[in-house]
Amino acid sequence: MPYQYSSPSAVNRSGYTIINESETTDKPPRFQSSIVKYLLYFIAITCVVIVGSVSLSNKTSTSVESSSTTSSYYYDYVDDNIRGSDDNPDEEDNEDVDSNDDPVVESTIAFTVKRKDYDLLSFFSKKRPKTIKYHHLSAYKGLVEPYTYTELYLYDFKASDDGYVYEYEICNDKNSVNIYGDDILCVNGEYHSDDDIVAAYVECSPFDTLSITVYEKLDNVIVSSTTGTLLCQYVRREIRSLTDNDLQETMDAMHELWVTSEDEGQELYGEDYHSQVYFTEAHTFNAGQIDADHIHEGLGFLPQHIKITNMFEKAMQAVNPSVSLFYWDYTIETETNVKIGDSPMFTADTFGTLNFPADNYWGWTYSNDSIEDAAIPDGRWSHTTADLSNKYDLSNSFGYLRGPWNFNPSPYISRFSISTTALPSCKNYAEWLYVANYTEFLDYSSHEPHATTHGALGSIFGCDLFIPLLDAGLLKDLDSLHSTCKKWGFYMKDFYRSNLIYPSNDCTVTSLDYDGTDCSVGCPTDEELLEELSEDILNQVRKTSVPQGFDDWDSWRDWLCDGDAYKVFVGDHLESSSPSDPSFWPIHPNLERLYQLRLMAGGFDDYTWPLDAESVCNAYLCVEVDIAPNTFDYYDQCCYGHFENDQLLDFVNGDVNNGYGETNRETLDSTDPTSSTYSVNYIYDDLTFSHCEDYDFEDIAATLYDDLYN
Ligand SMILES: [Cu+2]
DSSP, X not given: OXXXXXXXXXXXHHHHHHHTHHHHHSOOOOOTTHHHHXXXXXXXXXXXXXXXXXXXXXXXXXXXXXOOOTTSHHHHHHHHHHHOTXXXXXXXXXXXXXXXXXXXXXXXXXXXXXXTTSOOOGGGSTTOOSSOOOGGGGGOSEEEOTTEEEXXXXXXXXXXXXXXXXXXXXXXXXXXXXXXXXXXXXXXXXXEETTEEEOEXXXXXXXXXXXXXXXXXXXXXEEEEEEEEEEEOEEEOBGGGSOHHHHHHHXXXXXXXXXXXXXXXXXXXXXXXXXXHHHHHHHHHHHSOSSOOSSSSBTTHHHHHHHHHHHHHHHHHHHOTTOOOOBOOTHHHHHTTOOGGGSTTSSTTTTOOOOOOXXXXXXXXXXXXXXXXXXXXXXXXXXXXXXXXXXXXXXXXXXXXXXXXXXXXXXBOOOOOOXXXXXXXXXXXXXXXXXXXXXXXXXXXXXXXXXXXXXXXXXXEOGGGGHHHHHXXXXXXXXXXXXXXXXXXXXXXXXXXXXXXXXOSOOEESSSSGGGEEOOEEOOOSHHHHHHHHHHHHHHHXXXXXXXXXXXXXXXXXXXXXXXXXXXXXXXXXXXXXXXXXXXXXXXXXXXXXXXXXXXXXXXXXXXXXXXXXXXXXXXXXXXXXXXXXXXXXXXXXXXXXXXXXXXXXXXXXXXXXXXXXXXXXXXXHTOTXXXXXXXXXXXXXXXXXXXXXXXXXXXXXHHHHHHHO
């Protein structure tokens, strides 16, 4: 089953009413008598202009076929749209339309629609992009966003000063009910000039089709009319593109997932509602298993994150059906030299401001900083606490739903943010766009275009605990100390996955400082395994970080098994519980956005998904978990989640032997913008990356397309 979108009836009505009281009151009045009204108009217009067939019904209202000539630019435009990918509107025609020439055909009204307070989507502009477009939209005059105000957009029009007014009526073709239980009929709006529009509030669900009729009136008499079909779909915008009001409404809807439990929310908002805990469990169950990471470090990364993100967005929409998940294009920060602490993502009104350590070079340390200061300091998520592990046998040593290798004792969602970490850049994205091999493209997504974003926010606590190792000659110099410390969280994960450390599960916390935690890392007792652990440390820490001639890996092992190693840990963004930090969610849509752009740019000449484990995930050799600790073995099939037809592990039932939801292939197909069966509930507003000074993404996309097809 490719995709389910929420139908209005799935939304709990009382829940919606409570949260969006203001919206229910400021809706424009509906013209329930519109049919009668337009019947009168119709009688009037037959005296004025020649019209084609007219049909009236109690649902679709007036449908007036214009008798215009088909050589009008606008019909060209529509035909062009339908033609598909290889042809585009003639640039010269576009120039014509921009000028103030008289309209070509008087009885044709050239129009589209747009969301109130937002720019017209480029996909419906006169000069729509050559390559960057969604094919499924070509059959429609415009796009309507669910439960928002829609305005008529006229490509050109006659002036209100001359007595002209445009009225329009939008009717939902699907005989459905809205969230209030009313039949969705028709709504009306008016267009006097581009700054004097009465917008229509449209209730629809993704993939509803709506018919629109536009009437041109001169001195209150209809002189012309035309009809078209609109598609209902959500639009994901960059956080900076939302109006203040919409941003706050979106944040409110998201925050609801943190404060309303699964059961309560399902009752209030319907079955698409899930609480934050549900999503953190989904991610942790898939990423925190001992055998391997089933959604990172392999080809499944991109589709698996699209799956989880889309479920999350639907839960937000169950709370408020007018919102969609915004994306964060962090390459804007990089391009404009904005530090992460100054990003609009991290303000008291969004995901909370970021705290930084006293010393950037050392990062967050026991001597300078407090673990508590890594909590979200303000805003909706102020001092949000970490989830406890209730559902699965999967927790860290302090009982939190965190990676078992990560000994973070903080009761709070922790950001050990570093202001100097470079976020992914336009260059990273441009280079990714050029990757021509499908497998490499999928693999690349998790690296340069993505990883440092989590790194900047999660980072690490406790690098000062490596100082005794430096003093004892276990590290070469300060730079080696820092490069080793930066990766310590990953090393711990690897030791854990190699079944060479056994985190205990009865650790205690009296205070969040150096002396306040009591815990231990269990290590093998078997000589052979201890030897194995030393070798593993060597492989991770590497000879380059230790003094020349160094081979005392047993001392390193002692520090790991009996020393302070466990007191060095990463923030939540950098481990399997990352979605518990709400700022996780707008990150991955930016990756999907570039994936869509790559497909618009012609896609790949070969979509074959490798069948061998070695080619689909890093951990193709992994530890067999069925056997007791202290003994281990390797087997070669722990890449589940990264093959073409893999699903998420069944986090709902906590069953690693079962899949949940769509396969990777189904997900990637559903978000293919060149396919007429595009079936995700949203499109992206803009895929041009126009802020990138040194890279013209439109141009790159067009060139890639030409290379493949011309
Ligand atoms: Cu993830």
